[in-house]
Amino acid sequence: MELRTTSDGSHTLFCTAAGETYHSSAGAIVEAMHVYVSKAFDEFENICSNSLKILEIGFGTGLNALLTMLESQKRQIYVYYETLEPFPLSADIYERLNYCSLLPCDQKLFISFHNSVFDKYIEYHDCFTFVKRRACVEDFVTDNQFDVIYFDAFSPNAQPEMWTENIFQKLYKILSCKGIILTYSSKGSVKRALRAAGFKVLRLSGAGSKHHMLKGVKLD
Ligand SMILES: C[S@@+](CC[C@H](N)C(=O)[O-])C[C@H]1O[C@@H](n2cnc3c(N)ncnc32)[C@H](O)[C@@H]1O
Numbered sequence: 001m002e003l004r005t006t007s008d009g010s011h012t013l014f015c016t017a018a019g020e021t022y023h024s025s026a027g028a029i030v031e032a033m034h035v036y037v038s039k040a041f042d043e044f045e046n047i048c049s050n051s052l053k054i055l056e057i058g059f060g061t062g063l064n065a066l067l068t069m070l071e072s073q074k075r076q077i078y079v080y081y082e083t084l085e086p087f088p089l090s091a092d093i094y095e096r097l098n099y100c101s102l103l104p105c106d107q108k109l110f111i112s113f114h115n116s117v118f119d120k121y122i123e124y125h126d127c128f129t130f131v132k133r134r135a136c137v138e139d140f141v142t143d144n145q146f147d148v149i150y151f152d153a154f155s156p157n158a159q160p161e162m163w164t165e166n167i168f169q170k171l172y173k174i175l176s177c178k179g180i181i182l183t184y185s186s187k188g189s190v191k192r193a194l195r196a197a198g199f200k201v202l203r204l205s206g207a208g209s210k211h212h213m214l215k216g217v218k219l220d
Helices: 028-047 063-075 107-115 165-173 188-196
Strands: 002-005 011-015 051-057 078-084 122-125 128-133 146-151 175-183 200-205 212-217
Touching: 028 051, 028 063, 028 146, 028 175, 028 212, 051 063, 063 078, 063 107, 063 122, 063 128, 165 175, 165 188, 188 200, 188 212
Parallel strands: 051 078, 051 146, 078 128, 146 175
Antiparallel strands: 002 011, 122 128, 175 212, 200 212
């Protein structure tokens, strides 16, 4: 695992096993805000709910969780945030991530995302409940219904087994009606797998150097 700095100054990691970085080299914070966080909160306005339930596939550096927490506080919208990570980072890596020097956030709070106990619910402030599961999406079971899924696995080239109709069908079932799945990939095979799983698929403008990203909507 190698620490790298992206174009907006924020860190990402290069994972040698996957052969790719955790975020776009054009900006980790810019990408996370564009693909996941802003879209999730915009969706909140569409569903007219008083809270947002978010599931993240791949906690990784914790950047999506951190930005979502900051946004929930800023907009005063209650978020329940559940995140899956089968391969948690070690402290010598996450302690070096520079997000708190770029964002209005206390480093101790960010570290506590990482060293919190799995399956423990933590209320960070009035608007943000957080829980981490040590689970692969393939094995994940839940009674929850989510409004938004952040699908942030390694790419379809690196992890083809994650981007299948079967996995997307499973995620479709745990989304509420009008719930959405968001991902940075706009690959044709991903679009087709999402459609085959039942999603209405929208191609949106991507972050940084990426032309497009995908949003899948559950219609029934
Ligand atoms: C591209 S990284 C993105 C992580 C994160 N969202 C971030 O902002 O740092 C993909 C993450 O998915 C995790 N992952 C790998 N296989 C997985 C699986 N089967 N189920 C859930 N997560 C998985 C990896 O360990 C890694 O942390």
